[in-house]
Amino acid sequence: MDALIKNAKEGDHLAFAMLFKENYPFLVKYLMKITMNPDTAEELAQETMAKCIQKFHLYNGQSKFSTWLVSIATNTYIDQCRKKMREKNWQVQEEVYRKLKWSFESRNEEWNDALEALARLPEDVRIPIILKHYYGYSYEEIGDWMKISPGTVKSRVHNGIKSIRRELKVSEETESHHTGQRTTR
Template structure:
């Protein structure tokens, strides 16, 4: 099995089969990223396809400073950001994000599938509330938060994928979490703990 570097070298020389293998190795993760950022499967599939097309066209300029996987993630993220900026009508995202910012807790605690119908309704409403909050984030903040919370990227990996300093990544994620928390509190879907009595 050829390495990623060997596949890239072949693809840069016009080997379509090598590029097809690079696509096959990365398409699921790229599609999942695009789907979550765009908010629906159809747009996600189109954006993922556009990202791979951009990669094929850009291969002659790809110098290999990062892995192909990191590079295609950056291309996909940029395609999605462009889409979100142009899109007038905001799409809903159905996702669970960490609201406390703790390193060890990637997702908010939600009821499991065995709960009552009432719990299912509460869970669905929480997801809708999170989606509404995410709609109010800038595309850049949403992008960083999705990469962190859904894709499980480290700050360093996000920095490489987006071409940002690690400090900038941390700042964006922190601001995104704060903005999302404020939105959830203002809508009555999240408690800040400051008004509770013990």
């Protein structure tokens, strides 16, 4: 990997291509988690690649290449969200994650309540939760990428988990209520 990065820095197109090919599935899957939309994830992955080529001279090799990709992808998604907000081209979140939910169902995978709750959260809360509790990045790193303070990241993660917990509780209660009804019949 180090040799690939070194060659890419020297302008070798093939080394660049190999680096991207190696990291592409990881990048798309990360974007799928934060966008909750497979199509947007693919689009953003290509946009992220273009940005990486433009900014490759800024990559100092201190962090893993995949970590650097995650930081650029996160920024690209946040920029896209802001742009869409400005253009008032905002889709209802439920429409956005319907396709992912459908993909789960078609693969007979379980779309759990936590995912449903996560998908309903705004992206500025969803992203830090995923980065912290799935990828294990620190509050400082996440804050740095999202251009907010580590304290803000911490409180967003905390409040996000609280709201997921609340939704899980509600769905559990509804489920138990339904089973309760069924048993009485």
